[in-house]
Amino acid sequence: MDQVKVGVFLSDCGKQLSEILDFNALTDYVKKVSGVVLAGRSSEFWRGKGLQFIVDAIKDGKINRVVVAESLPKLSEVNIVQAVENAGLNPYLVEVIDLKDHCAWPHRKTPSEATEKAKAMLLAAIERAKLLEPLEKLEFSVLKSALVIGGGIAGMQTAVDLADLGFEVHLVEKAPFLGGLATRAGRFFPTDDCAICIESPASDVKTITHTSRKCIYRSGFSEIPNMDILTNSKVAAVEGVPGNYKVTIEKKPRYVNELKCVRCDLCTAICPVEVPDEYNAKLKTRKAIYMNIPNVHPPVYVIDESVCKFHDCAKCVEVCPTDAIELDQKSEQITLNVGSIIVATGFREFDSSIIKEYHYDDYPDVMTNLELARMIDGFGPTGGVIIRPSDRKPAKKIVFVQCVGSRDRRYNPYCSSICCMISLKHATLIKSAYPDTDISICYIDIRTTGREHEDYYERAREMGIKFIKGRPTEISRDTETGRLIVDVEDALLRKILELDADLVVLAPAMVPAEDTKGLAEILGLELDEDGFFKEYNAKLRPTETKLRGIYLCGGATFPKDAPTTSLHAHSAAIKAVKFLTTGKIVKDQRTAVINEEYCGDCEFCPVTCPYGAISLEPTTEEHFVARISDLLCEGCGVCVGTCPLNAIELRHSRPNQMLAQMKALMSINGTSKPLVLAICCSECGHTAVDSSGMAMMQYPANVRVMKVPCTGILQVHQFLEAFKAGAQGVMVVGCKSDGCHYEVGSQKAENKVELTRILMKEYGIEPERLEMFNMVFIEGDKFAAAAQTMTERLEKLGPLPTMGDS
Amino acid sequence: MKHGKDEKTTNLAFSDVISSRLGGETINLCYQCGTCASSCPVAKITPRFNPREVIKLTLSGEKDEVISGDAIWLCCSCYNCQERCPQKVEIANVIYALRNIAVKEGYIPNIFSEFASAILNDARVVKVSKFVETKRPTLGLPPLQPTGVNALRKILSATGFDKLQQKKEEAT
Known part of the structure; x- marks a missing residue:
């Protein structure tokens, strides 16, 4: 050189x-x-x-x-x-x-x-x-295609955005029909009109207008040439790296050829198998070959394989005028190569039967909001009439019960955020259609935080809907009359009430979609403590994940109403576009590198790496070596701090560079005070030092700042080297442990500091000469105070005995 | 929270006192949904006891009202409220914690002080009358054995239990 x-x-x-x-x-x-x-x-x-x-x-x-x-x-x-x-x-x-x-x-x-x-x-x-x-600068190729998992309103909107912008989109839905919860909900607040409309795709010449929305079936979204819709399908496996994912889709047989079916209805008419229709709250029956509602997508029947008698019956095959029914269809595996993946798997209602005292399973007249929505829907099983399922007579007294399994530490401690509005929407819709209905809503707190949401609450009160501040303890049934009784305290009146009801509607918690955990494992994503997909940063990156190229939207991260879901879906789309659009990822070599001579058969680093960037590769039959993906490595150095053999270094922060810096900072004092080395992470830690300076907060000049990529890089011996270099005290300044830019770095550093303090005690060095601090940019005052405190502490302790070379 | 010297702020810390006692740890989780009240068989028949209200008064620092009143003594310890509470507040246990404080400060309902003196005098919760004793043989029951009241008294004296009556007199 x-x-x-x-x-x-x-x-x-x-x-x-x-x-x-x-x-x-x-x-x-x-x-x-x-x-x-x-x-x-x-x-x-x-x-x-x-x-x-x-x-x-x-x-x-x-x-x-x-x-x-x-x-x-x-x-x-x-x-x-x-x-x-x-x-x-x-x-x-x-x-x-x-x-x-x-x-x-x-x-x-x-x-x-x-x-x-x-x-x-x-x-x-x-x-x-x-x-x-x-x-060097590194480039990695990115396929200009995306997989969207989940065909509810979040997934569909993201898919349309991406397809409109020219990317190849595969929209995968596990149910036989698209629409997710929206088709069942029928109507959405805050507009009370159809839940399943969508913006017109820009690529369809006939439907493109600036009109605000189109019904899904007439939007033409399924006909966008680069949109591939796979229903009855789920993601079975994902391999590869950001930009180049190989996805295996398992497509269940529909038994009806989508290209041939003309939805003439002859098959459903002749089908002899009738089963309770779960989609319609079991308020009607459906055939083994069926379609949920007339306006679904795809407009093709599906056979319910759990009840169909197939070749023992085959009456539908005989009547089908287009030979569309194929009883011998088999599951197929489809392989997709995509650059990006968007998770839009949504949420579902909590299983209310778990709360035994509400007897959801025992009493047919206890139902959930989503089931009630089917009765409100004109397309629904009752044609829009609200009935008492037990005897199908009109329901004249309805009691809503809020927070069923939500805000409940036994099941889901969080507030599902949309259930108050759903009940208010349903109550006001029913009251408008049937003004003589007596409606009460039992609530803990009414939460109407969105735009125009409070109007619903106000309108409900004007309409005479009663509000009872209390969570019912039990729903029972009068054995003689069969009517329901809701035991609740009206806390404002301090009265224990027994409400008589034809129908009790539960507002269950909204919980993560089925199989969320399995999908998270397939994708390598984390879930939060409530089981929803965890976003990269709750404040700034609500649709991104820790993994480049994988995005989240809609209820997959938390229950959401329609407006928020739309925002989220479009946001995820733009993030995916940003990733896909250039066809490449440009990174630099500020990454970790393995010294294979030292690397020796342990598995610490792959487990520790927050980005899954390290894999183990066999070298001989018995030995393996760690390999770092330059694409996945974010250059934090947490692996460096973890490696027991010093076999990993960061190219941009080598141990010799750090040592040279450390020695130089400690080589000149110029003050009468003991030298302090403040090792700061390049993120929050270093900015806290910046902000203390910007605000001219004063601390003594014996405090010297050394920047490292993340405090997670630090090793025990480096603290000792700092003392050897002349530091009388060492401060480690990192991000908050739950806000570390590299996920686990601060926590790792904290552990390292604790360990070193134990060692220091053994060596006869006062452990309080070393301390970890966690702060963010706006806490410059905290840094100045810590620097001052550390200096005073060291002055009291007196000088450290000079350390020899041994 | 800063604790000032005036009475109101001192009282506000009453919920802290409860939450630091055995059984009272969960009190701050209460969000007043009233599930306990509608679960309560006592509240159903008398307005004199409402578990939600006892918790609210405690959280609001109304110490005197809670410990000098009779509400806390009306809880029948069926634990229905505790079973049903969505916040896992151990309501019945909180009430025990409140009772302990009440007793410590001398607020003891007569019925309980009668139990206490029965234990102190006889080592039995209920005093056995001469009539009952003479009746036993006719029912084929063996005569009652001595209760070892002296040993028990030593224990009760070590715990301060024997001073309860005295405390009650001081309080009233």
């Missing part, structure tokens, strides 16, 4: 720094450091003439390493690195530090001490720069 020639560029930020720091002394100092061939000073180096000066020095071949001391390093670094690359130098040979927020401002009251600290900071940056290695 060429000889290392470092250029150091000191920005005094228009003298605001030179009034505190002695820039002449700093310039003189860096000039004398070995390897430094050029030192420049200007008011700014991240743009304009200053940046041109750096570029010229590179182009002239004067320097091949760049150290810049600049304010706003996170912003300026982008510009500097880009310019360096354009000038022909590898952009990973640049080190940018912040003399303002990390030195001048927090130590403005002790300028000479600040200048000495600045020297140490510059030396550390130079020593690190000298050891930096050029890194």
